[in-house]
Amino acid sequence: MSFNIALNFEDGVTRFIRCNEGETVLDAAYRNQINLPMDCSDGVCGTCKGSCQQGDYDLGDEYLEDALTEDEAGQGMVLTCQMVPSSDCVIAIPAASTLCKTGQAEIQGSVTEVNLVSATAIELKVQADEPLAFLPGQYMNVQVPGTNQTRSYSFSSLPGESSFSFLIRNVPGGLMSSWLVGKAKTGDRLTLGGPLGVFYLRPVARPVLMLAGGTGLAPFLSMLEQLKKTGLEHPVHLVYGVSKDEDLVGLEALHTFAAELEQFTFKTVVSSEASDHPNKGYVTHHLDEAPLNEGDVDVYLCGPPPMVDSVLSYFQQQGVTPHSFHYERFTPSTPALAGEVA
Structure with a gap:
């Protein structure tokens, strides 16, 4: 053994x-x-x-x-x-x-699918040459083919498989986005380094609140895949915020998780004033169903810096100190910045 x-x-x-x-x-x-x-x-x-x-x-x-x-x-x-x-x-x-005397591992893989799931999001599926272990929520550095530059993307799939996926923000004119949308084809070879990051799912021993912004949904899809595999005994609630209605992606997967995980619920939020979505505003405006549990809650947050700062301020203003607070800020073309408030 x-x-x-x-x-x-x-x-x-x-x-x-x-x-x-x-x-x-x-x-x-x-x-x-x-x-x-x-x-x-x-x-x-x-x-x-x-x-x-x-x-x-x-x-x-x-x-x-x-x-x-x-x-x-x-x-x-x-x-x-x-x-x-x-x-x-x-x-x-x-x-x-x-x-x-070590460092990030380097693996090779092939593109199996590139899907433009919305105007602002791309799903990249990769078949690695061997199974890849990672912690649900972690990310990889993916080398842009034909260059020596890398971009950092969180897994959106279950750990331990040789096939995995990423949910990537489509940045107009972006180096990786331009390659994915204009040049990538099935079978193209990729070099990836990692896994990396301290933003990952810990054992669920109390209620969990997940807060996602845009393609910051990716690590939560990986976490939920893991919870579907291991089972869930405590409430997990996800609030997923985007700018426009068309930015909402992964809804079919979220509905499937909600159907298969009795303790999982989620809410989507759109900030655009022009939206007809029933939940308007920012994620901090829609935490009425959040299992804050008087602070006995683990909070996971992944989104752009303004969202992270807003959520941190919200908890300070509410006078709620979660049992643990794990967050990851991301900006286009830069590695993720992770933090933790115990």
Whole structure:
């Protein structure tokens, strides 16, 4: 038996390794040629300390309190030289991937479909040469064919498959948008790097509020695919806002999720004054059905910077401090900027 371990480095790079039963994470990483920070490897110095974001493990009792205090252990801190997983795990490593003699993985794939799903959104489907592990909500850097430039796009599909998809904003004159709309064809080869990002779905242990703006819907489609696979025991509510009626995409998928996940609900919002949509305005105007639960809620937010700033201000004005707040800002042609408010 072995377990899938996601090592999430502080520069946003995630590397997946297999850890054998009874093997420490440190040993498994070294076996995969990833040099995690360490000095003693005996639970004495604390150099290999990280934080387990999800999963089950055993730390034993061989380490010293000076290396890992009882309070730290209670908060999910671990020593990778002592940590023996008993399930799949996600571990935050407080070091850049390059310092651990690794970096983002590079994969090759082929275009299978390019769909103009609206005037402002493109769906890109890719068949990779091998299955790709990622955390639902993460993104990849996709190299624009014929150039040395990359663009960052969030997955909109289930992790762990060799075929996956992205929902991409159609930017007039944009380098990748122009290629996708004007040149791309089935079979074209792509180079992708990643996965990347700390914006990903954590275990659902309480109500969840998802807030999406435009093509910021993409990571939530991936998260919902994962929840459909694993099941859902707590309410999850999505508010999805766009500028114009024609910008609303993915509605068929959202209705399917709502039909198959009893605890999932969603609302769409359009900001244009000219719209006849029943829900007008911004996402912050339509949080009446949000499961805020007096702050015992996990909030995920992905959208353009003005939307992120507006939502952060909304919670401050309401005096509500969510149990956790994960957000990702995006702008055309630039990598995602992620943040977290615990």
